[in-house]
Amino acid sequence: MSEPHAGDHGGGDRIRLRPARREDLPHLVPLLLRLKRLNEEFDPLLKVRADAEEKAAAVLAADLENPQSVLLAAEGSGPDHGKLVGVVRATVRERPFYTPEKEGVILDIYLLPLYRRHGVGEYLLGETTRRLAELGAGIVTAEFPNQNEIAGKFYAKRGFRPITALHAKTL
Amino acid sequence: MGGTARSPPTDSAEPSSAEAEANQTLELGRRAVRLARFYHGKMETVPTVPVRSLEDFSVWYTPGIASVSEEIRQEPDLAFELTGRANTIAIVTDGSRVLGLGDIGPEAALPVMEGKALLFKTLGGVDAVPIPIRVKSAEELVETVLRLSPAFGGINLEDIASPKCFYVLEELARRLPIPVWHDDQLGTAAATVAGLLNALTLTGRSLQEVRSVLLGAGAANVVTARLLVALGHDPHLLSVVDHKGILDAEREDLDELSVRNPWKYRLALQTRGGGRRGSLADALVDADVLIAASTPDPNTVRAEMVRSMHPGPVVFALANPVPEIWPATAREAGAAIVATGRGDFPNQVNNSLVFPAVFRGVLDARASRIPDEIVLAAAQELARHAADQGLTPEHLLPTMEEREVFPFVAAAVATEAVRLGIARRKLSHEEFLERARTRMARPAALAKALSDAGLIRSMPEEGNR
Numbered sequence: 299m300s301e302p303h304a305g306d307h308g309g310g311d312r313i314r315l316r317p318a319r320r321e322d323l324p325h326l327v328p329l330l331l332r333l334k335r336l337n338e339e340f341d342p343l344l345k346v347r348a349d350a351e352e353k354a355a356a357v358l359a360a361d362l363e364n365p366q367s368v369l370l371a372a373e374g375s376g377p378d379h380g381k382l383v384g385v386v387r388a389t390v391r392e393r394p395f396y397t398p399e400k401e402g403v404i405l406d407i408y409l410l411p412l413y414r415r416h417g418v419g420e421y422l423l424g425e426t427t428r429r430l431a432e433l434g435a436g437i438v439t440a441e442f443p444n445q446n447e448i449a450g451k452f453y454a455k456r457g458f459r460p461i462t463a464l465h466a467k468t469l
Numbered sequence: 470m471g472g473t474a475r476s477p478p479t480d481s482a483e484p485s486s487a488e489a490e491a492n493q494t495l496e497l498g499r500r501a502v503r504l505a506r507f508y509h510g511k512m513e514t515v516p517t518v519p520v521r522s523l524e525d526f527s528v529w530y531t532p533g534i535a536s537v538s539e540e541i542r543q544e545p546d547l548a549f550e551l552t553g554r555a556n557t558i559a560i561v562t563d564g565s566r567v568l569g570l571g572d573i574g575p576e577a578a579l580p581v582m583e584g585k586a587l588l589f590k591t592l593g594g595v596d597a598v599p600i601p602i603r604v605k606s607a608e609e610l611v612e613t614v615l616r617l618s619p620a621f622g623g624i625n626l627e628d629i630a631s632p633k634c635f636y637v638l639e640e641l642a643r644r645l646p647i648p649v650w651h652d653d654q655l656g657t658a659a660a661t662v663a664g665l666l667n668a669l670t671l672t673g674r675s676l677q678e679v680r681s682v683l684l685g686a687g688a689a690n691v692v693t694a695r696l697l698v699a700l701g702h703d704p705h706l707l708s709v710v711d712h713k714g715i716l717d718a719e720r721e722d723l724d725e726l727s728v729r730n731p732w733k734y735r736l737a738l739q740t741r742g743g744g745r746r747g748s749l750a751d752a753l754v755d756a757d758v759l760i761a762a763s764t765p766d767p768n769t770v771r772a773e774m775v776r777s778m779h780p781g782p783v784v785f786a787l788a789n790p791v792p793e794i795w796p797a798t799a800r801e802a803g804a805a806i807v808a809t810g811r812g813d814f815p816n817q818v819n820n821s822l823v824f825p826a827v828f829r830g831v832l833d834a835r836a837s838r839i840p841d842e843i844v845l846a847a848a849q850e851l852a853r854h855a856a857d858q859g860l861t862p863e864h865l866l867p868t869m870e871e872r873e874v875f876p877f878v879a880a881a882v883a884t885e886a887v888r889l890g891i892a893r894r895k896l897s898h899e900e901f902l903e904r905a906r907t908r909m910a911r912p913a914a915l916a917k918a919l920s921d922a923g924l925i926r927s928m929p930e931e932g933n934r
Binding site: 412 | 718719721723724725727728729734737738741
């Protein structure tokens with residue numbers, strides 16, 4: 299797999315996205331946890347559990363082993379070269395009843411606040427989508443908390459629309 | 470900040486007198502309650518027109534008044550000309566953060582709003598109507614003020630909790646064609662910046678080069694930071710510190726802030742902690758300036774922290790009623806200049822120096838809003854006036870006795886509104902100055918006439934007066 303820069307997106311001037319390596323995992327865990335804590339801000343049903351850190355480590359390690367998963371690390375550039383500033387998790391799922399038959403699901407995208415904007419989101423989405431397509435996905439979807447309006451607007455602006463809804467109730 | 474009472478400056482009050490201070494506050498409170506019972510409110514409405522006989526009402530009221538309404542219907546801005554709208558503002562609160570009392574609700578906020586109305590009238594010649602509102606959300610507050618606005622030439626937001634106050638001010642300023650002000654943000658920040666400009670002059674520093682620490686990231690300091698950067702302060706030499714430490718761009722709670730307090734979030738990204746991480750002590754090492762607007766506790770900033778600052782630092786400890794460090798302690802630790810929010814120490818950073826004159830200015834110019842340029846114009850005029858009177862480490866800002874500064878600040882504000890193209894009435898600086906002087910002189914003349922006639926009753930005998 300190539301390790302491209304952003305090209306004309308502009309975002310890749312600030313960060314570089316590459317497949318995660320095992321040695322990245324300790325740095326990716328806190329980034330993933332930051333995202334989950336942000337999700338908690340949007341909805342109490344997304345309350346982060348006490349052992350989330352251990353779970354994050356396990357989930358990321360499993361992603362690395364899974365050929366259907368995309369796990370990307372975002373590295374800073376310039377003075378931040380080599381520093382991990384973001385993480386992307388995505389996976390390809392079978393759609394037994396619908397076409398296209400394979401769905402690339404963007405599960406988690408997190409970037410440290412300082413590295414956001416300036417076309418970086420565009421770059422992350424483009425790179426992730428490209429890799430999901432390489433794994434055979436014919437449709438790309440994104441999961442995020444319903445209350446996260448910023449995420450909703452980000453995807454809507456790029457041609458995404460809601461197709462299913464996840465309604466929840468605590469038991 | 471905000472207190473206008475002033476007794477002769479003294480340096481002796483400090484830890485040992487904390488008890489005396491508390492006793493004095495208690496006594497003032499008892500007196501306020503006694504006088505509130507005696508006077509039943511601090512303001513009343515009084516006609517501005519003669520009523521010689523009942524027939525005059527057919528001009529002041531129906532049928533004659535219908536023609537005035539008709540004119541305003543044709544041209545709504547004529548309300549500023551043909552009614553009292555141009556000199557009338559609303560003092561709006563939801564009672565969510567009243568003084569140091571917290572969320573006490575709209576009824577309990579009323580006496581404070583009446584007091585503010587009295588200050589507006591006495592110091593600025595502005596007719597201010599106290600309007601505490603029962604609302605649950607910031608959106609409701611905004612909607613309510615929007616609906617009330619046709620009666621007013623300006624809106625003064627008061628005692629609204631942070632960060633709700635940022636949203637309410639931004640939203641109202643965006644949607645209303647009249648000036649909107651929140652004193653806890655803009656008034657305090659303007660007075661702080663005015664004092665700081667002179668403190669830097671006195672200590673031979675340039676705003677472009679100093680390293681500053683803002684302790685507290687509430688209403689006042691969020692705006693102070695914005696104004697300092699607008700004046701040329703390097704944001705990367707500015708550390709904002711709150712109860713969790715330095716607000717750096719990678720702090721754990723930053724994502725939470727992006728949702729709950731985007732103003733503070735943006736400040737974190739803009740300043741990046743001033744290049745530092747850690748605690749207040751870490752931020753202060755080698756800093757030139759500390760502006761504390763945080764917790765009323767004299768041990769918040771310790772002497773050794775001041776000692777770690779760049780030699781001869783500027784220390785503003787603005788919490789009320791007790792500063793974050795006692796002035797004498799700060800000076801003993803090397804501070805070249807100390808300011809507080811209190812009138813009984815030198816250098817009171819007092820927003821009462823700002824809001825009456827700012828409203829006088831924007832109302833006289835019939836400005837449509839109050840952008841930061843206007844806030845800075847007020848701050849710079851205050852600074853200039855204090856400098857004209859002679860700067861010393863004990864005289865950074867005009868005191869409340871230097872009342873002659875008010876019309877100058879008003880005229881500077883109005884002139885800036887004209888320059889920015891947001892004034893409906895474009896007069897010269899001289900004309901604005903004259904108008905402000907006339908308007909500001911009127912309340913004293915009124916009060917004297919009413920007192921002489923016995924219509925404002927003398928203070929009842931209270932033993933100590």
